[in-house]
Amino acid sequence: MAKYWNDETVYSQPSVAELKRRAKESLSAAKKRGRKYEPVVAKTKRGDICTSWWGKAWCSNLERYADYASRLDRGKGYVRSGAVVDLQIHDGHVSAKVQGRRKTPYNVEIRIGRLSEDTVQNIISRCSARIDSMEKLVSGEFPEELKDIFTEEGGLFPNPRQISFGCSCPDWAVMCKHVAAVMYAIGIRFDENPFYFFNLRGIDVDRFISVALENKVEQMLQNADCKSDRIIAEDLGELFGVGLF
Secondary structure (H helix, E strand, O other), X not given: OOOOOOOOOOOOOOOHHHHHHHHHHHHHHHHHOOOOOOOOOOOOOOOOOOOOHHHHHHHHHHHHOOOOHHHHHHHHHHHHOOOEEEEEEEOOEEEEEEOOOOOOOEEEEEEEOOOOHHHHHHHHHHHHOOHHHHHHHHOOOOOHHHOHHHHOOOOOOOOHHHEEEEEOOOOOOOOOHHHHXXXXXXXXXXXXXXXXXXXXXXXXXXXXXXXXXXXXXXXXXXXXXXXXXXXXXXXXXXXXXXXXX
């Protein structure tokens, strides 16, 4: 007897070779139509799909969103098969095209809420606290000592209430394998440029760094007159135990 809440539909899974072939065809068709796709290429064949600590942290965070663990494994397999033929990261919005079992790629939309002004200011203050962290930020790398800024409550990573998914495939799950593939693909993009985190949460990177540097300079000027044990004594004779002539 059929039951209303029992949907045990099983969708066929294309092979890796089939996914690669169809993805290649979709990229070729898009190019002929004058459309510029930005495919995602995984750099690892097994294990962690990301290489940076921030990319790995993003992927670990996926478990909070998935209602079926199997879809995460399938999503990872789709990324490694080159199925994410296009990925665009915008202010609070990700749009992507994922190759599946049909000829035309599925459309995936992910929306993430913007950070509040107070949260952004708090992150700026913490980034400004260490000069070595600022140097890494300016060079395009996020220092691991500020890892909690990504992962803690109220940080750069969105919690489940701040993120929504949509896919044109028939899977009714909150996170289908195509969405999972895009989430992993976002992590790969973050590997390449951690500042995508800021763009995704509605933060202007140039403005962020500018304000953080201004705050750092202001802190240094405020402490300019404070005595420190690291400052060389004015009386060098006393310091070295010799008389100066």
